Amino acid sequence: MIQRSDIILQLHRRDVKTVAVQAPEGLKREAVRFAFDLKREGFRVIMSGDPCYGSCDLDREGPAIADILVHIGHAPVDDTNKVIYEYYQVDIPKDSLREGVRHLSQKRIGLVTVTQHLHCIPMIQEFLANEGIVAVVKAGGKRTPHPGQVLGCSFEAAKAAGCSEILYVGTGLFHPLGVAIATNARVIALDPVTGIVQEVSAERLLRVRFALIEKAKVAEQFGILLSTKSGQRREELARFLVSLHPSALLVTMNEVTPDQLYNLGFPCYVNTACPRLAYDDQGNFPVPVLTPREFEIVCGVRNWEEYTVDQIP
Numbered sequence: 001m002i003q004r005s006d007i008i009l010q011l012h013r014r015d016v017k018t019v020a021v022q023a024p025e026g027l028k029r030e031a032v033r034f035a036f037d038l039k040r041e042g043f044r045v046i047m048s049g050d051p052c053y054g055s056c057d058l059d060r061e062g063p064a065i066a067d068i069l070v071h072i073g074h075a076p077v078d079d080t081n082k083v084i085y086e087y088y089q090v091d092i093p094k095d096s097l098r099e100g101v102r103h104l105s106q107k108r109i110g111l112v113t114v115t116q117h118l119h120c121i122p123m124i125q126e127f128l129a130n131e132g133i134v135a136v137v138k139a140g141g142k143r144t145p146h147p148g149q150v151l152g153c154s155f156e157a158a159k160a161a162g163c164s165e166i167l168y169v170g171t172g173l174f175h176p177l178g179v180a181i182a183t184n185a186r187v188i189a190l191d192p193v194t195g196i197v198q199e200v201s202a203e204r205l206l207r208v209r210f211a212l213i214e215k216a217k218v219a220e221q222f223g224i225l226l227s228t229k230s231g232q233r234r235e236e237l238a239r240f241l242v243s244l245h246p247s248a249l250l251v252t253m254n255e256v257t258p259d260q261l262y263n264l265g266f267p268c269y270v271n272t273a274c275p276r277l278a279y280d281d282q283g284n285f286p287v288p289v290l291t292p293r294e295f296e297i298v299c300g301v302r303n304w305e306e307y308t309v310d311q312i313p
Contacts, residue, residue, distance in 0.1 A: 007070060007084060007086055008037075008038070008041055010084060011038075011041075011043065011068070011084075014067075014068065016043065016067045016068050017043065017044060017067055018043065018044040018045075018046065018065070018066040018067050018068075019038055019043045019044070019045050019046070019066055019067065019068055019069075019070055020045075020046045020047075020048060020059060020061075020062030020065070020066035020068070020069045020070070021034065021035045021038070021045060021046070021047050021048065021062075021069075021070050021072070022048040022052055022058070022059045022062060022069060022070070022071050022072065023048075023052060023071075023072040023073055024052045024053065024054070024072075024073050024074070025051060025052070026073075027072055027073050027088055030072075030088075031047070031072050032047060034072070035047050044066075046062060046065065046066055048061075048062055051255070053274060053276075054074050054151070054152070054231070054274075055071060055074035055075060055076055055085065055231065056143075056153070056229060056230070056231025056232050056274065056312075057229050057231060057232070057274075058071060058083065058230060058231065059071075060230070067082075068082055068083070068084060069082060069083045069084070070083075070084045070086060071083055071084070071085050071086065072086045072088060073086070073087070073088045073115070073116070074087075074115055075087065075115050075118075075144070075145060075146060075149065076145070087115055087116065087118070087119075088115075088116050089116060089117075089119050090116040090117060090192075091120065092117055092120045092123070092124065092169060092192040093192060093195075094127060095195070096190060096191075096192045096195045096197075097124060097127050097128075097190070099190070099195060099197050100167060100169075100188065100190040100197050101128070101131050101133065102197075103188045103197050103198075103199065104133060104165065104167065104188060105165060105186070106133075106163070106164065106165040107132060107133055107134065108133070108134045108136065108163060109128075109133060109134070109135055109136065109161075109163050109165045109166060109167050110135075110136050110137075110138075110158055110161030110162070110163035110165070110166035110167070110183075110185070111124060111125065111128075111135040111136065111137050111148055111161070111166070111167050111169070112137075112148050112149070112150045112155075112157050112158045112161070112166060112167075112168050112169075112175075112179060113148055113149070113150070113168065113169040113170050114149070114150065114151075114170040114175060115146075115149060116170075117169055117170060117192065118146050118148065118149055120169070121137055121147070121148050124169065125137065135167070136161045136162070136163055137157075137161070138157055138160035138161045138162075139157060139160065140154055140155075140156035140157030140158075140160060141154055141156040141313060142313065143312065143313075144156060144157055150168070150175055150178070150179065151175075152174060152175060152178065152274065152275060152276040153274060153275045153276070153310075153311055153312040154311050154312065154313075155175075155178050155179050155182040155183070155309065155311060156311070158179040158182060158183050158185070159182055159183050163185060164185050164186060165185060165186045165187075165188070166179055166183060166185045166186070166187050166188070167187075167188050167190060168187055168188065168189045168190065168200075169190045169192060170189075170190075170191070170192070171191050171192075171193050171194075172191075173189060173200060174276060174279065174280055176188075176189040176200040177200055177202050177205055177279075178279075178309045179200075180200050180201070180202040181202045181205075181206070181307075181308060181309040182308060182309050182311070186199065187199065187200045188200070205279070206307070208282070209291075209294060209307070210304065212282070212288040212289075212290060212294070213290065213294050213297055213298055213304075215268075215288050216268045216288045216290055216294070216295075216298050217298055219266075219267040219268035219287075219288075220247060220267060221247045221248075221249070221266050221267060221268070222245055222247060222248040222249070222266065222268050222269065222270055222295070223248075223249055223251040223261075223264060223266035223268070223269045223270070224238050224241045224242050224248050224249065224250050224251060224269075224270045224272065224295075225238075225251050225253055225256060225269055225270065225271050225272055225273055225289075226238040226250055226251065226252045226253070226272055226273075227252075227253060227254070227256075227272065227273030227274070228252055228253065228254045229254060229273065229274075231312075232272075232273045232274050232312070234272040234273075234292075234312065237272050237292055238250060238272045241270055241272070241292055241295055241296075244295070244296065244299040244301060245295075245298075245299055248270075249266075251264065251266075251269075253273070256271070256273055256277055258281075258284045258285050258286060261285055261286060261287065261289070262286045266287065267287055268287055268288045268289075268290065269285075269287065269288070269289045269290070270289075270290045270291075270292060270294075270295040271289050271290065271291060271292075271310075272292060275291065275309070275310035275311065275312065277289065278290060278291045278294075278310065279291075279310075291309075291310035292310060293306075293307065293308060293310060294307075
């Protein structure tokens with residue numbers, strides 16, 4: 001839910017006249033309803049219609065033509081006084097937690113989740129404590145300022161827990177797969193929407209990534225993708241990767257799509273934008289899209305034993 005009254009109060013306190021509103025795909029219709037609420041309050045409102053993949057993907061035009069941007073659904077990555085970050089809270093039913101407990105084998109575990117469930121962490125810890133389980137919740141890095149928070153590009157909170165077993169609460173399998181690779185821990189994924197609980201294995205993903213690395217070793221050219229999105233722009237890393245291979249070329253992009261990669265025609269790309277592109281979208285791309293660490297393996301700078309999931313610090 002969007003805390004409408006809290007945001008409206010903040011806007012009035014700042015004497016805001018024009019508001020830009022941005023939200024990820026799953027929340028856009030809710031954000032449009034909220035935009036009309038703001039309009040009824042007397043604000044001039046601009047709704048961002050572009051895709052949004054996180055707080056690393058802020059609408060650059062919104063703050064330029066409005067007094068402030070209201071970004072819905074994500075925690076802040078960059079501090080700025082021209083953005084209000086509004087978390088979208090989703091409660092977790094206790095019935096799903098009961099099922100999750102049955103899959104845990106340790107009495108001391110790490111606990112991580114995504115932004116929309118962060119407010120539930122104290123409740124989950126209390127529930128587990130009543131079952132005799134200590135849930136360790138630790139702060140992560142700069143991109144994950146809230147204890148227990150993980151992103152598709154940062155699993156530091158999971159690593160900081162220092163536990164051999166971790167409970168991930170959230171939808172999808174990408175985040176728990178990333179936790180498994182980053183920590184080498186046993187990971188139990190609890191989906192509070194479907195109620196499905198499962199142990200996550202990164203073995204299949206790692207086999208796929210190993211095969212892509214082997215295929216890339218025969219590529220004659222490499223396109224090193226540099227994102228122009230403010231929170232995904234790893235320019236220093238991209239330029240370092242270009243220096244590793246004589247046939248590597250820097251390619252700037254705002255939106256990485258299969259059509260764009262096909263039209264450019266490189267036999268292999270290296271992604272320094274959102275890490276999820278290489279992992280989640282590989283099946284849509286016409287050629288291998290490697291992570292920076294994988295390209296270092298191709299170039300002989302690292303070996304397979306040093307493999308780890310790509311993260312943005």
